[in-house]
Amino acid sequence: MMAMRGVTKRVRAIKFALLSPDEIRRMSATKIITADTYDDDGFPIDMGLMDLHLGVIEPGLRCKTCGGRVDDCPGHFGHIDLAMPAIHVGFVKELKTLLQATCRSCGRLLLTKEEATSFLEAAKRAGALSTANEAIGSIQLMKLTAKAATKRQICPHCSAEQMKVTLDKPTAFREDGHKLTPKEVRERLERIPDDDLRPLGINPDIARPEWMVITALPVPPVTVRPSITLESGDRSEDDLTHKLVDVLRINQRLRENRDAGAPQLIVEDLWELLQYHITTFIDNQTSGIPPARHRSGRPLRTLVQRLKGKEGRFRSNLSGKRVNFSARTVISPDPLISINEVGLPVVAARELTVPVHVQDYNLDIVKDWVQRGPEPVGENGKYMPGVNYVIRPDGRRIRVTDKNAETVSEAVELGYIAERQLVDGDIVLFNRQPSLHRMSMLAHEVRVMDGKTFRLNLAVCPPYNADFDGDEMNLHVLQSEEARAEAKVLMRVQEHILSPRFGGPVIGAIHDHITGAFLMTFGGSSFNREETAYLLSLLGDRPLPKPDIKVEGEPHWSGRLLFSTILPKDLTLTFRASIGSIGEDVEESTVSIVNGKVISGVVDEKAIGAFKGKIVEKIARDRGSEAARQFIDETTRLAMGTIMLKGFTTGIDDEDIPEEAKREIAEVLDRAMTEVTNLVQAYKAGELEQMPGRSLEETLEVEAMKKLGRARDDAGQIAGRHLGLENSAVIMARSGARGSMLNLSQMAGCIGQQAVRGERLSRGYWKRTLPHFLPEDLGAKAKGFVTSSYKSGLRPTEYFFHSMGGREGLVDTAVRTSRSGYMQRRLINALEDLKVMQDGTVRNTSRTIIQFRFGEDGINPMRSVGGDAVDVDDVLMEVLGPEAVKAGKLPKREMAGYGAQERDFLVEIADDAEALGDEDGGNL
Amino acid sequence: MDLNVMEHELVPEHYLLSEKETEGVLAELKVEKEQLPKIKKNDPAIKFLERSLGETIEEGRVVKVIRKSHTAGFFVAYRVVVER
Numbered sequence A: 001m002m003a004m005r006g007v008t009k010r011v012r013a014i015k016f017a018l019l020s021p022d023e024i025r026r027m028s029a030t031k032i033i034t035a036d037t038y039d040d041d042g043f044p045i046d047m048g049l050m051d052l053h054l055g056v057i058e059p060g061l062r063c064k065t066c067g068g069r070v071d072d073c074p075g076h077f078g079h080i081d082l083a084m085p086a087i088h089v090g091f092v093k094e095l096k097t098l099l100q101a102t103c104r105s106c107g108r109l110l111l112t113k114e115e116a117t118s119f120l121e122a123a124k125r126a127g128a129l130s131t132a133n134e135a136i137g138s139i140q141l142m143k144l145t146a147k148a149a150t151k152r153q154i155c156p157h158c159s160a161e162q163m164k165v166t167l168d169k170p171t172a173f174r175e176d177g178h179k180l181t182p183k184e185v186r187e188r189l190e191r192i193p194d195d196d197l198r199p200l201g202i203n204p205d206i207a208r209p210e211w212m213v214i215t216a217l218p219v220p221p222v223t224v225r226p227s228i229t230l231e232s233g234d235r236s237e238d239d240l241t242h243k244l245v246d247v248l249r250i251n252q253r254l255r256e257n258r259d260a261g262a263p264q265l266i267v268e269d270l271w272e273l274l275q276y277h278i279t280t281f282i283d284n285q286t287s288g289i290p291p292a293r294h295r296s297g298r299p300l301r302t303l304v305q306r307l308k309g310k311e312g313r314f315r316s317n318l319s320g321k322r323v324n325f326s327a328r329t330v331i332s333p334d335p336l337i338s339i340n341e342v343g344l345p346v347v348a349a350r351e352l353t354v355p356v357h358v359q360d361y362n363l364d365i366v367k368d369w370v371q372r373g374p375e376p377v378g379e380n381g382k383y384m385p386g387v388n389y390v391i392r393p394d395g396r397r398i399r400v401t402d403k404n405a406e407t408v409s410e411a412v413e414l415g416y417i418a419e420r421q422l423v424d425g426d427i428v429l430f431n432r433q434p435s436l437h438r439m440s441m442l443a444h445e446v447r448v449m450d451g452k453t454f455r456l457n458l459a460v461c462p463p464y465n466a467d468f469d470g471d472e473m474n475l476h477v478l479q480s481e482e483a484r485a486e487a488k489v490l491m492r493v494q495e496h497i498l499s500p501r502f503g504g505p506v507i508g509a510i511h512d513h514i515t516g517a518f519l520m521t522f523g524g525s526s527f528n529r530e531e532t533a534y535l536l537s538l539l540g541d542r543p544l545p546k547p548d549i550k551v552e553g554e555p556h557w558s559g560r561l562l563f564s565t566i567l568p569k570d571l572t573l574t575f576r577a578s579i580g581s582i583g584e585d586v587e588e589s590t591v592s593i594v595n596g597k598v599i600s601g602v603v604d605e606k607a608i609g610a611f612k613g614k615i616v617e618k619i620a621r622d623r624g625s626e627a628a629r630q631f632i633d634e635t636t637r638l639a640m641g642t643i644m645l646k647g648f649t650t651g652i653d654d655e656d657i658p659e660e661a662k663r664e665i666a667e668v669l670d671r672a673m674t675e676v677t678n679l680v681q682a683y684k685a686g687e688l689e690q691m692p693g694r695s696l697e698e699t700l701e702v703e704a705m706k707k708l709g710r711a712r713d714d715a716g717q718i719a720g721r722h723l724g725l726e727n728s729a730v731i732m733a734r735s736g737a738r739g740s741m742l743n744l745s746q747m748a749g750c751i752g753q754q755a756v757r758g759e760r761l762s763r764g765y766w767k768r769t770l771p772h773f774l775p776e777d778l779g780a781k782a783k784g785f786v787t788s789s790y791k792s793g794l795r796p797t798e799y800f801f802h803s804m805g806g807r808e809g810l811v812d813t814a815v816r817t818s819r820s821g822y823m824q825r826r827l828i829n830a831l832e833d834l835k836v837m838q839d840g841t842v843r844n845t846s847r848t849i850i851q852f853r854f855g856e857d858g859i860n861p862m863r864s865v866g867g868d869a870v871d872v873d874d875v876l877m878e879v880l881g882p883e884a885v886k887a888g889k890l891p892k893r894e895m896a897g898y899g900a901q902e903r904d905f906l907v908e909i910a911d912d913a914e915a916l917g918d919e920d921g922g923n924l
Numbered sequence B: 001m002d003l004n005v006m007e008h009e010l011v012p013e014h015y016l017l018s019e020k021e022t023e024g025v026l027a028e029l030k031v032e033k034e035q036l037p038k039i040k041k042n043d044p045a046i047k048f049l050e051r052s053l054g055e056t057i058e059e060g061r062v063v064k065v066i067r068k069s070h071t072a073g074f075f076v077a078y079r080v081v082v083e084r
């Protein structure tokens, strides 16, 4: 049989049927009778498990069935004729149903003709049998019919009394306690007439029930169970072959004993052993029997194990495949490379290649590359690309080595392909799992560098959700010109600064970059000539601007002036900074940029941060991705430069507050706890006033929670009074770089009430949370109020309560991620082949309309402003100028659409993540 | 039960299109009828239309559905009536 190539057909339907023994023998290339595999010369034995009729796995040999060589022969099935029949484990459920639903004597379905027809008709009406061709058309139908039939005690056709058939797992059937041999089972099934099978949902033309009892066992081709030759020269057989050997041995012994008229007991034992081997050949994890094991104790991997589960054929080989031209390693940061770039270790660059087709214009260049050999270095040991393989026009691959480089180079001519090692500027795809959105896989330009990690700019961490606590990422080298062009246009990092999820930036400053920008622009900070020159040098060749202030007679440059140098010259923008909501001076909290000059305000998260950065968003939207990329790159450099000049650190003393404040906090907390005690007393005395719609207990809980919540906030306020913007931790929290004021007040002031499911803690012992309290103590301390701060440390009971609350958080995140992951996978599988057509409709592959207009409004969310097509305020400002807008002061638009919601959601998530702390531990 | 589902807030408005209107819609969308989204003949909305129009709605007729939309305010869709 020649393999057909280039013939494509559309699969309209798939029909599942059972293999009949006849069919098994017909498709069999040879009968297998001997358990031996190879003779002494290592040659396959005829009618053995490695018979050459079953296909070839060794080069040089030819298949005795089709005459093909290793790569041409697809392999052919053989078969084993079983001395005695055996039950197929995969069908025991169906077999049990059939035995119970049919007569033990005449084989008819235990229903009258009318009853049977009514079941069949009902199923047809319900549309359960849409294709009459299915072998087992409707499991539902089989269940219903069988249920009714099983209830019959007397056969309506021959009046024979029925007995109870039970399944003795995994494969033995009993009738009233007597064992039914597979042979008896098979005989019974043979007696069921075709017409009685249809109401059971079985199509007898392609699935006779007796075929579920095996008499001829198909032997898989050797190509699916190849033997491997170890270095020692020993041959090692596949697990399936091992199992087939067992089957053949026992089958042989069973036949001999049976023919010799051995005692029934011996024959039965062997028969059961044969059943065991056939069961484990199919499924080696059948419950109720010990799995067949290797000599080493490892369980064998048989048919079902090859298909099932994560490592099975479906999930491991069909849904996901391994690829060439890819690399994986740990990632680490490099603020000096562009967001568009990725730092690639030399070792990886030498291994990964791009095919270069030899043309007229590059013949000499390619010859030169090849001649350099596979590991060329330039001056000072600088990396130079070499060529790993040369592919001749006839498809032969020649490995280039130092020895043959010269000769191979000479042989290179038009039509050759050289696999060139990567150089700076090559386009690659970069990816971090879990790939939850399209920004999880972006195109980067290669920068070959020393070291063994992939380097990336910190501003691209948010879309990948990457950090550097051991995260690894994958890199794929594109192999065709078209792929590279597409990737560069569609997948480049700079094209994804604005997210389609919520029409705002996903790429932007994080952590120290925000701190750096803050230090640069806050409180009239300035730089002397030397510092200014250093900062500007980071941006390349920039003219030194005129100094705008004098400090102690020396010319100084203000941070705002320096930051302005990287802003587009005609940028005008006003917004509130992240730092100042609480009683801050308006000058610092309102950022005003006029014609590319920062007039007032500090540059912080709201200006340049990922997700929130107004400047990034404005530049990306109005001036395009290239301008935005340049802005982000330069911000990174300036911020890193500044933070290194100014210095920045945080430590436990950032949470120090004066003794007096501590006393004040203790007083506030004491007062709140006393109030709760009073509430509890009022409740116990029956004097508590019930809240409408709430029980007395609920009223108490709500009131107590309110009081204690306020106490925690007050404690935070008191602590906050002593934590000013000279404090590094506060700078980080207020500028949006990391942490929140809540985190700080919990560290310095009071941790507050611990809760499980939104309620004060109540579980544990009888009427109390811990044995340290009296039963029925409803006071603050007994129900999880933690007065200590993280810095002062927790009391043992507090620690326990805190762990309870903390555990709930962990469980929630674990449950949430697994559930939302599964939900997302189903969603993606359902939507993956939909696309937006030229006419704006969303259609599937058969061009059926799914949505008449994308998103119903036809708006590309990536180009939207927080989900809306047009930002009216912004347009007005552009047209009328900032003064007009200020004078007119438009009413705040009602936030509508998913954009607004998404933003709120993001804030929540960010807070959550911060509250939990981001340590990955062993869980990268 | 005497409940008119069409009065429920979450049920969009349905209008039966004439053959001529249908042709116009199909021409404008440049699609075949089979490529439209479907609505079952036994859908409560179709049953309601049949009752109020006093005619049976055959397979292949097209209804216009006007519903509220988060993003677009109101949105118009078309569905072709199918047996099942």
Ligand SMILES: [Mg+2]
Binding pocket: A466, A467, A468, A469, A470, A471, A920, A924
């Ligand atoms: Mg990590």
Ligand SMILES: [Zn+2]
Binding pocket: A054, A055, A056, A063, A064, A065, A066, A067, A068, A073, A074, A075, A076
């Ligand atoms: Zn062959």
Ligand SMILES: [Zn+2]
Binding pocket: A103, A104, A105, A106, A107, A108, A155, A156, A157, A158, A159, A160
């Ligand atoms: Zn009978």
